Amino acid sequence: MLKLYNSYSNSLEEVELNKKQVKIYLCGPTVQSSPHLGHGRSAVVFDFLVRYLKYLEYKVIFVRNITDIDDKIIEKSFEENISYAELGTRVSKEFHNAYEELNCIDPDKEPKATEFIDHIIKYIKKLIENKFAYVTKSGVYYEISKFDDYLLLSGRTKDDVVSGTRVEIEEDKKNPEDFALWKFSQEDEPYWESPWGNGRPGWHIECSSMIEAILGKTIDIHCGGNDLIFPHHENEIAQSKGAYPNEKFVNYWLHNGMLNLSGKKMSKSEGNIKLLNDYINEFDGQVVRFFFLKSQYRSPQEFSLDLLKESESTLNNLIEFTKGVNPEPKNEKVLSIFEESMNEDLNTAKMLGDLFKLINEADALEEQKLKDLKSTIKFVFNVLGFELIKKDTNRKTKDELIEFFNEYDIKFGDIDQAVNEFINIRESLRKKKDFNSADKMRESILDIGISIEDGTYSGWSWKTS
RNA sequence: GGCGACGUGGCGGAGUGGCUACGCAGCGGUCUGCAAAACCGUUUACACGAGUUCGAUUCUCGUCGUCGCCUCCA
Incomplete structure (x- = not known):
């Protein structure tokens, strides 16, 4: 009710x-x-x-x-x-x-x-x-x-x-x-x-x-x-x-x-206004939206750049957790957390906390149940207007990308191909134990918003950040 | 001054008369050439004083403090 x-x-x-x-x-x-x-x-x-x-x-x-x-x-x-x-x-x-x-x-x-x-x-x-x-x-x-x-x-x-x-x-x-x-x-x-x-x-x-x-x-x-x-x-x-x-x-x-803002109401009369578009441009509309989800709507909510960054981290963690599944209402527990929280005067903050509790227990789940948990969380967030998909916030132009990869004698076709070639070059350096050069490459590609993660078993992965 | 809300761990933020929300950050560890990620562990908070109670962060009263509205405001 x-x-x-x-x-x-x-x-x-x-x-x-x-x-x-x-x-x-x-x-x-x-x-x-x-x-x-x-x-x-x-x-x-x-x-x-x-x-x-x-x-x-x-x-x-x-x-x-x-x-x-x-x-x-x-x-x-x-x-x-x-x-x-x-x-x-x-x-x-x-x-x-x-x-x-x-x-x-x-x-x-x-x-x-x-x-x-x-x-x-x-x-x-x-x-x-x-x-x-x-x-x-x-x-x-x-x-x-x-x-x-x-x-x-x-x-x-x-x-x-x-x-x-x-x-x-x-x-x-x-x-x-x-x-x-x-x-x-x-x-x-x-x-x-x-x-x-x-x-x-x-x-x-x-x-x-x-x-x-x-x-x-x-x-x-x-x-x-x-x-x-x-x-x-x-x-x-x-x-x-x-x-x-x-x-x-x-x-x-x-x-x-x-x-x-530092405990004081943000208002035109106080002159302590933070413009929406500035943050939407710097982060992403979804990050700002998620920031608002973190507090119950009637409470005063504290804003700062750090808190927005925190929202970004939390949201990214949710996106990572629900990666690779489709939004579907499978897990009853998640749905009841969602409905019970929302029914209590739209208590989105409580919902978030309770969902994270489930996520923290997720490692003990068998594969299908874990998948259902992820699907349902994604579903619930969809209902609330979130996509839980990593947005490409990388604003580099194609020319900049071509120039970047050119430094490594890579002909830029599309981003996947270029990054793959980049990684291959770096891998050969690592095989030769030339870790200095390899680390430099890993560092430099951060400039175009890509972080490379070396893993023991899966070789490597790359993701845009 | 009037009316109202609130005071929770480093920051943010839920909630409850008894069962150490949660997030982010931090710290330690596993792993790794290193880093990252991931995983494990970790820091036991509820402004202060009194009262009610077997038991209060949660209820009552008082004190202190903060904030909002009082014709501009989302």
Whole structure:
């Protein structure tokens, strides 16, 4: 039985979902600057969720939005002297590239705020009709005091929020804590026409509106980073309940933990951001993905280069262990470890530990059982979006390879042939006990990412690293 | 200040009222011309103080510390 931690009830709940249709919405990025590792974590951990639900044979409808208009985007586009749309398109591409490298499955729908302006306007109209919103000289605002259940998600009191309010207080707001649904545009700012004046949507309204437009009034699971709990998700609830007071908005709220750098949250405001693409390029999307697997999704997770290297080692060891078998669900123990761990609020860290316990006992197994163990581990990792295949991270060009092998009078045809000839030359040196030269060759071929391992019984083997 | 989370071995990170997770790194060994890989072995941690208990890292209270949110954030 799948249990998930629901932020709304602050407790682990046995989830009840309809096999035929599970509606999931994940708050995606504001496309204002390049994706960082925190964005990666959110995308990957909820990708684990979606993949696991599919494994359990739920029919999932997965929506992840793109916020392509907001204050920051406008500000940034002014700085760069390009349009908000140009900036948004460019950054969206970077996000898509990163998602692909991380092997996150594409959402069924990926709505953009600017594509739903009409619907957003209708939504705001409804809120005004329902007396939850009012119009001023600067925009349209949601009136918090009209919504009794405000702050049930974050567990605050309204007094806390008022005292902590740090946003510039608009003169014409009824209460400082009221938030904008529609902001009238200033000079030069992009705008859309509305019944109240030219402007743009506020940050929170797009999610309520797009969820309704695409998934309907009630969804099963709403995900996002835990830094969105307040105010973003709190305001989404206020909007959705304001528009449809008698409908349940979200059944399960899931929030992932933040990524820390030396104990501090990685965030735009802290300025301690590590860009996703840097690490995807240096390592491999799968290594970064595996890094996220090593921690339970709600825990804060510590990031450092060394920890990423550690992930690479661990992943490579798993790849070595499962080498030469096809992914198949054969070993019951592995499958039960997988399901029991995932059922406990997607405890991927526990799963990994328990699987390694089995691997450590594997030497005692007879051949077929060992093979089944490997197959099943490979299968389970496939379900979670890993290939367990060594990726060729060697970025040498063909010309560089030709040049390298030329040094040893080897004509480069393909890599296997060239390496074989290389090894043969080296073997003859070893036979002549010219170990100095042989060791030099072994050393030099590391430059093109190949390590040669001499074995007593099997002669030698080579593998790319 | 308010609300919340957390403090586990060198680092990371699960978990449990009693059965020394696990990973990575390190160290020793087998093997090897050497190295690597592989395999074997190895370093017995749960902030501190008190309480409950036959027994607490796990429950309760207190202390100290760290972190998050308090309308920018995945």
